[in-house]
Amino acid sequence: MKVYDASDLVLGRLSSVVAKEALLGKEIVIVNCENAIVTGSKKAILSKFENFKNIGKPFHGPFTPKFPDRIVRRSIKRMLPYKTSRGSIAYKKIMCYLGIPNEFKDSELQTIESANLSKLKYSQYMKIGDFAKIIGKYGK
Numbered sequence: 001m002k003v004y005d006a007s008d009l010v011l012g013r014l015s016s017v018v019a020k021e022a023l024l025g026k027e028i029v030i031v032n033c034e035n036a037i038v039t040g041s042k043k044a045i046l047s048k049f050e051n052f053k054n055i056g057k058p059f060h061g062p063f064t065p066k067f068p069d070r071i072v073r074r075s076i077k078r079m080l081p082y083k084t085s086r087g088s089i090a091y092k093k094i095m096c097y098l099g100i101p102n103e104f105k106d107s108e109l110q111t112i113e114s115a116n117l118s119k120l121k122y123s124q125y126m127k128i129g130d131f132a133k134i135i136g137k138y139g140k
Contacts, residue, residue, distance in 0.1 A: 001027045005109040007035040013115035019079035022090035030096045034068040034129030041124045066136025068128040069096040
């Protein structure tokens, strides 16, 4: 089982690496999901969400996640072939958490160097936790 710390990792790059490893059959846990990062200006990120939120009907979906751990898990799901049996099995092997649960405090937290914000040169970004506070019930 691999335990990743999502602090200061770009969400898209984190999601692609985790999706590939899950398809290979590994169990993956992601902690500190509220500290993952989405690149772009705040205005662009929120307008993209508004466009996505206005699709569908209120009781028929698509239903958008409003908590950081669910946002991260949904982005990973979109990088998997989740409609096939192979993809759905891989999706069940991925767990995302806010903070670090007690059962993973003693385990070694890994990071992804290719997804680290300090290695990449992005000037505008937003943490998933801040994004979730704006769009939903998280942190109120």
